[in-house]
Amino acid sequence: MGSDAASAVSAVWRLESARLVAGLTRMTNDVGLAEDLAQDALLAALEQWPADGIPKSPGAWLMAVAKRRAVDHFRRAETLRRRTAELGHELEETHVPDLDAAVDHIEDDVLRLIFLTCHPALPPESRAALTLRLVGGLTTQEIARGFLVKDATVGQRISRAKKSLAGADFELPVGQERERRLADVMSVIYLIFNEGYSATAGDDWMRPDLCLEGVRLARMLAHLEPGEPEVHGLQALLEIQASRVRARTREDGTPVLLEDQDRRLWDQLLIRRGLAALERAERLGKPVGPYVVQAAIAACHARARTAGETDWARIAGLYDVLAEVAPGAVVEVNRAVAHGRAHGAQRGLAVLDEVDERALAQSHLLPTVRGDLLARAGRASEAAAAFREAASLTRNESERKLLLDRADEIS
Amino acid sequence: MRYIAFVKMAEDVGEPPAALVEAMGKEMGEAFAAGWMVDAGGLYPPAQSTEIRVTGGSITVTDGPYAEVKEVIGGYSILEMQSQQEAVAAARRVAELHREHWPEWEGSVEVRRISGPDEGPPSQG
Numbered sequence: 001m002g003s004d005a006a007s008a009v010s011a012v013w014r015l016e017s018a019r020l021v022a023g024l025t026r027m028t029n030d031v032g033l034a035e036d037l038a039q040d041a042l043l044a045a046l047e048q049w050p051a052d053g054i055p056k057s058p059g060a061w062l063m064a065v066a067k068r069r070a071v072d073h074f075r076r077a078e079t080l081r082r083r084t085a086e087l088g089h090e091l092e093e094t095h096v097p098d099l100d101a102a103v104d105h106i107e108d109d110v111l112r113l114i115f116l117t118c119h120p121a122l123p124p125e126s127r128a129a130l131t132l133r134l135v136g137g138l139t140t141q142e143i144a145r146g147f148l149v150k151d152a153t154v155g156q157r158i159s160r161a162k163k164s165l166a167g168a169d170f171e172l173p174v175g176q177e178r179e180r181r182l183a184d185v186m187s188v189i190y191l192i193f194n195e196g197y198s199a200t201a202g203d204d205w206m207r208p209d210l211c212l213e214g215v216r217l218a219r220m221l222a223h224l225e226p227g228e229p230e231v232h233g234l235q236a237l238l239e240i241q242a243s244r245v246r247a248r249t250r251e252d253g254t255p256v257l258l259e260d261q262d263r264r265l266w267d268q269l270l271i272r273r274g275l276a277a278l279e280r281a282e283r284l285g286k287p288v289g290p291y292v293v294q295a296a297i298a299a300c301h302a303r304a305r306t307a308g309e310t311d312w313a314r315i316a317g318l319y320d321v322l323a324e325v326a327p328g329a330v331v332e333v334n335r336a337v338a339h340g341r342a343h344g345a346q347r348g349l350a351v352l353d354e355v356d357e358r359a360l361a362q363s364h365l366l367p368t369v370r371g372d373l374l375a376r377a378g379r380a381s382e383a384a385a386a387f388r389e390a391a392s393l394t395r396n397e398s399e400r401k402l403l404l405d406r407a408d409e410i411s
Numbered sequence: 412m413r414y415i416a417f418v419k420m421a422e423d424v425g426e427p428p429a430a431l432v433e434a435m436g437k438e439m440g441e442a443f444a445a446g447w448m449v450d451a452g453g454l455y456p457p458a459q460s461t462e463i464r465v466t467g468g469s470i471t472v473t474d475g476p477y478a479e480v481k482e483v484i485g486g487y488s489i490l491e492m493q494s495q496q497e498a499v500a501a502a503r504r505v506a507e508l509h510r511e512h513w514p515e516w517e518g519s520v521e522v523r524r525i526s527g528p529d530e531g532p533p534s535q536g
Contacts, residue, residue: 008500011494011500015500058504219444
């Protein structure tokens with residue numbers, strides 16, 4: 001029973017901590033204090049649940065305990081203030097906040113908390129750590145394992161972040177500020193997801209699944225901010241990318257290109273959820289941004305049962321849109337690939353010729369794609385030269401071999 | 412990791428009280444909003460089910476209802492969690508809600524891990 005109750009406490013914590021910390025931050029207007037109070041409640045649970053059993057509504061139990069601690073805290077502060085005041089001026093009315101009135105609108109509180117943990121005053125890596133800690137309910141140790149850094153590093157990032165946020169506004173931003181802050185929140189969630197997505201295979205089994213946590217945060221955000229197409233776009237993009245996790249690496253950890261993946265390994269439940277989220281984004285009928293467009297591209301691949309059925313014409317059109325809303329050299333290279341597939345290698349090469357080579361000077365991406373398009377255009381010797389150039393630029397041994405093999409095959 | 416939770420009960424248990432339906436609706440809504448519930452559904456009774464069974468090299472197809480079935484699956488939910496304990500904590504809430512809003516109800520919530528997408532197929536032991 002003892003260890004059952006202890007593991008139940010940490011499990012309940014993960015499920016409830018966002019709402020708990022969010023509600024307490026609203027009450028106390030201090031995210032650091034809110035987390036301390038929530039942690040106090042967690043300690044009380046670890047003491048009491050093994051003896052008394054798991055309460056009927058564990059979340060409500062934790063909130064009730066944390067609120068009592070909050071009242072104690074403010075009473076102590078109030079007593080101190082009175083004593084100080086008695087020395088000087090007259091007494092004002094009580095400063096203990098009306099905690100019950102503050103527990104309304106818990107959903108808004110969670111949204112406020114996410115805006116706070118992704119605050120622009122914090123460096124990006126601190127935003128991710130604080131979000132995982134306070135919204136995701138992960139421990140400092142789990143976050144450290146997720147990012148492959150030392151526990152102490154994450155601990156410092158979190159405590160510094162909480163200090164920088166003392167006195168930060170817990171109100172929801174409005175207007176253009178809200179749009180900007182929402183973009184910050186989305187990029188933090190995307191960063192968390194990618195940290196898990198780009199992780200090498202064969203990892204420590206204790207490493208928490210940051211992909212899963214990233215998709216979960218995106219789903220949360222979509223429920224909290226349902227009127228914003230980009231939020232659904234982000235969810236759709238992450239659901240569809242996550243659907244390929246099992247297909248995108250071989251057993252030895254080497255990556256498998258999208259076109260070579262065994263599509264039977266794609267997770268159809270996540271694809272369905274991704275397509276549904278994309279539909280929600282499009283149904284809003286508002287202008288869309290990079291997440292919705294990228295999700296629409298991912299959806300084209302997800303809908304194709306074989307690589308040969310891919311609707312490249314539609315993907316090429318979507319890359320044209322993406323190049324407008326999120327210009328960049330990598331987008332242009334991908335646009336060249338799509339046009340090459342959709343409209344012939346010549347058209348792809350034409351797009352590629354416009355790419356600013358300096359932006360990708362140290363990367364093998366440009367010569368790899370050029371080699372592929374040249375090969376498709378039947379220009380064998382130029383293609384072989386491009387593949388050899390790409391091979392000289394990659395730092396990955398198996399990739400270098402793959403590129404040199406292609407160069408040899410063609411010449 | 413992905414888990415499926417089945418709610419199992421006697422076949423003749425009857426209709427759930429409105430209070431339970433409401434409480435379960437709220438709980439599920441919150442679980443979807445929190446992002447860890449990815450699918451859920453109720454099942455029609457076994458009277459409307461069909462079993463295709465292979466025995467001794469031949470296939471027999473039998474329509475429900477079936478005699479001598481003690482418990483049937485009434486519904487399922489699919490959860491994405493970092494650990495089995497989290498899935499159990501969520502499933503326990505479902506059991507608590509049944510106990511609270513439908514005192515005469517007896518049954519169980521079973522939590523099973525689903526293989527993949529983060530791993531290969533399970534070894535059958």
